[in-house]
Amino acid sequence: MDKGELFQQFVRFTTSVHQVTNDMTKEIRIENITTVQYKILEFITVSQPVTLSEVSECLHLSLPNSSRELKKLIQNQLCEKIIVPNDRRKFDIRLTEKGTALMNKVFQQLELKFQERIDNLKEPELKEIQEAIKILQTKLFT
């Protein structure tokens, strides 16, 4: 296989993914939440419980800046620190009930847009898509 060509396809593909997800999330504006704060919330949602260092590393934010943004999220009562017994320097971060409710609402909106997007597809195509996602998820985006 021509690996150069595969790379070209990869670039076009990831660009499309970015554009589509951007369009889907674009209108989702939450009060008092900035873009970075939303990304942190999203990360917590899919990975909780997480430590601050993990937030920092995965989102490419410095620890001081992560700390600052987390503080604001906690002030908004969207997430909370949970003390972990073995190491008193660290703490786990989790969504609060309010945060969970908020993110559920966001994901419901997203799901609606997703359903629209696949509305015209029939069962066999959906199967194909599911398979394709599984392959890429395990072999390329790990």
Place this chain on the structure above:
Amino acid sequence: MDKGELFQQFVRFTTSVHQVTNDMTKEIRIENITTVQYKILEFITVSQPVTLSEVSECLHLSLPNSSRELKKLIQNQLCEKIIVPNDRRKFDIRLTEKGTALMNKVFQQLELKFQERIDNLKEPELKEIQEAIKILQTKLFT
């Protein structure tokens, strides 16, 4: 098919794609180029020629802000305006030679990282990946 489950997979998948591409592009820092400016360059690269309105719309930037950032890119001689004959309000934007050279270098770096990533995969898996990309590209991320 359970469309709710498919949505869950979709979310996990797009999250992975974002993380991987983020990691791949993270270290790429170009002198005098901010994140937004890089995104504009990237967009021009894959879609040129483009108009300023297209930049604005696709990257979700206001026209004034797009104009400002484009100006800086032009000052850095990375792209240029090209007058289009039929409509003197518009212009096309293209990479200059310098801009093209720069983006080629960037894409070469990216390709290296991509090759590393698929290095352990054999021919049949590469075929699978290529097929999977094609399916998602045409049916889901259009």
Place this chain on the structure above:
DNA sequence: CTCTTTAGTTATCATTTGATAACTAAAGGG
């Protein structure tokens, strides 16, 4: 017990990004 490393905090400053108002100039419709 000391020294080093890890995890996070607080404060501060510069830069980037976002938003808006007021503008020019060409295109297009009637």
Place this chain on the structure above:
DNA sequence: CCCTTTAGTTATCAAATGATAACTAAAGAG
């Protein structure tokens, strides 16, 4: 020919983000 719309510009201000220094406090190594 006038009026409206489209495409882009310039200026300005506020907010978000990035970077860094100086700090605390616990963990771990020897």
